[in-house]
Amino acid sequence: MKGYFFYQDPGSSVTQGFSCRVKEIDNLEEMSDGFIVSTFNKEQLFLFQPEDQIDIHEVDQADRGSFMVNAMSFDKYQQLATEAMAFCKYHHGKVVLSRVKSASLPKGFSLADFFVNLCKKYNHSFNYCFSIEGVGTWVGATPEVLVHSLSQQCTVYALAGSRDVTNPFEWTKKELAEQAFVSENISDILKSVNLNFVMDGPETVRAGNLEHLLTTFKFDSANSLKVADMLHPTPAVCGTPKKEALQFIEEFEPHSRKFYAGVIGWKKGEELSLFVNLRCAEVTADELRCYVGGGITEKSNPEKEWEETNIKSETLLSVLKKN
Numbered sequence: 661m662k663g664y665f666f667y668q669d670p671g672s673s674v675t676q677g678f679s680c681r682v683k684e685i686d687n688l689e690e691m692s693d694g695f696i697v698s699t700f701n702k703e704q705l706f707l708f709q710p711e712d713q714i715d716i717h718e719v720d721q722a723d724r725g726s727f728m729v730n731a732m733s734f735d736k737y738q739q740l741a742t743e744a745m746a747f748c749k750y751h752h753g754k755v756v757l758s759r760v761k762s763a764s765l766p767k768g769f770s771l772a773d774f775f776v777n778l779c780k781k782y783n784h785s786f787n788y789c790f791s792i793e794g795v796g797t798w799v800g801a802t803p804e805v806l807v808h809s810l811s812q813q814c815t816v817y818a819l820a821g822s823r824d825v826t827n828p829f830e831w832t833k834k835e836l837a838e839q840a841f842v843s844e845n846i847s848d849i850l851k852s853v854n855l856n857f858v859m860d861g862p863e864t865v866r867a868g869n870l871e872h873l874l875t876t877f878k879f880d881s882a883n884s885l886k887v888a889d890m891l892h893p894t895p896a897v898c899g900t901p902k903k904e905a906l907q908f909i910e911e912f913e914p915h916s917r918k919f920y921a922g923v924i925g926w927k928k929g930e931e932l933s934l935f936v937n938l939r940c941a942e943v944t945a946d947e948l949r950c951y952v953g954g955g956i957t958e959k960s961n962p963e964k965e966w967e968e969t970n971i972k973s974e975t976l977l978s979v980l981k982k983n
C-alpha cells in the first residue's frame with residue numbers, strides 16, 4: 661500500500677513528511693524504523709516505511725473517501741454515560757466513553773493548510789497527518805506519550821482528568837481518582853515485569869484549551885516496544901478492570917474507534933517515540949470526524965462529561981474555523 665506521514669514532535673518547530681510504503685504487521689514488537697499507527701483494539705497495525713521527503717502541499721487532496729457516520733446525540737450519550745457509571749460502581753473502576761463529532765469541511769478546504777495551522781497552534785503535542793491508500797486519512801494533535809525511549813531510558817505518561825483552561829476549577833476527587841486508576845495500572849504493569857521506576861506527579865499540564873493531570877514514570881528497559889504493547893490501552897483511554905472495560909466499549913459504543921486511542925509514533929535507531937492517538941479526526945472528502953472521549957467514574961456527571969468532550973473536539977475544530 662502507498663501512503664504518507666507528516667509530523668511535528670512536541671516542542672519542535674520542524675514539520676517533516678514522507679511518502680511511504682505501508683505494510684501491515686502483526687504486533688508492535690515487530691516494529692522496525694519508520695512510523696506506526698494502530699487501531700485502538702490493536703487488530704490492525706500499519707508500518708510506514710519512508711521513501712521520499714515531501715511537502716504536505718504535494719499530497720493528493722482528492723484521495724479521501726466519502727462516507728457518513730451518525731454523530732451521537734446528547735440523549736444517546738447521556739444514556740451510555742449512565743450505563744458506564746453503573747459499570748464503574750459495579751467494578752469499582754473506570755471506563756472511557758467516546759463519541760464522534762463531525763463538522764462539514766468548508767468549501768475550498770485544504771488539508772495541507774489545516775495541518776500547517778495545527779502545527780503553528782500547538783507546540784507541546786505530537787501533531788501528525790497520515791494517509792493510507794484505501795484505509796483513510798487522519799490528523800491529530802495528541803498530548804499523551806505512551807512510551808518514549810532513547811538508549812534504553814524510557815518515559816511513560818499517565819494523563820487523565822481534564823478541566824477547561826479558561827475556567828479552571830479546583831481538581832476534585834473525581835479527576836484525582838480518574839488519574840489514579842491510570843497511574844496505578846501503569847505501576848502495576850511495570851512492577852509485574854520487575855522494572856524499577858521513578859514516578860513523578862500528578863502535576864497539572866496544559867494541552868491546548870484543556871489542562872490535565874500528568875504522572876510520569878522513568879525507568880530503564882532494553883525492550884520498550886514490549887513495554888508499550890503491555891501498557892496499551894491504559895485506563896486513560898480504556899478503563900479498569902481492562903478486560904471488562906474493553907467489553908463495555910465494544911458492546912456500548914455505537915462506532916468503531918478505528919485509529920482513535922490507538923498507538924501512533926515513530927522509531928529511528930535507538931529512539932522510540934510512541935503516543936496515544938487523541939484529539940484526532942478522520943478526514944473524509946467532506947467532513948472532519950473528531951473522536952473524543954473522557955473517563956467516566958461512578959462520580960461522573962453526564963452533562964459535564966459531554967461538555968468536556970466538546971472542549972476536546974475544539975482542539976481540531978478551532979483550527980478548522982480558521983482554515
Ligand SMILES: C=C(O[C@H]1C=CC=C(C(=O)O)[C@@H]1O)C(=O)O
Nearest residue numbers: 820821822896938952953954955
Ligand atoms: C480520552 C481522551 O483523553 C484522555 C486523556 C486525558 C484526559 C482524559 C480525561 O480527562 O478523561 C482522558 O483520559 C480524549 O481526548 O479523547
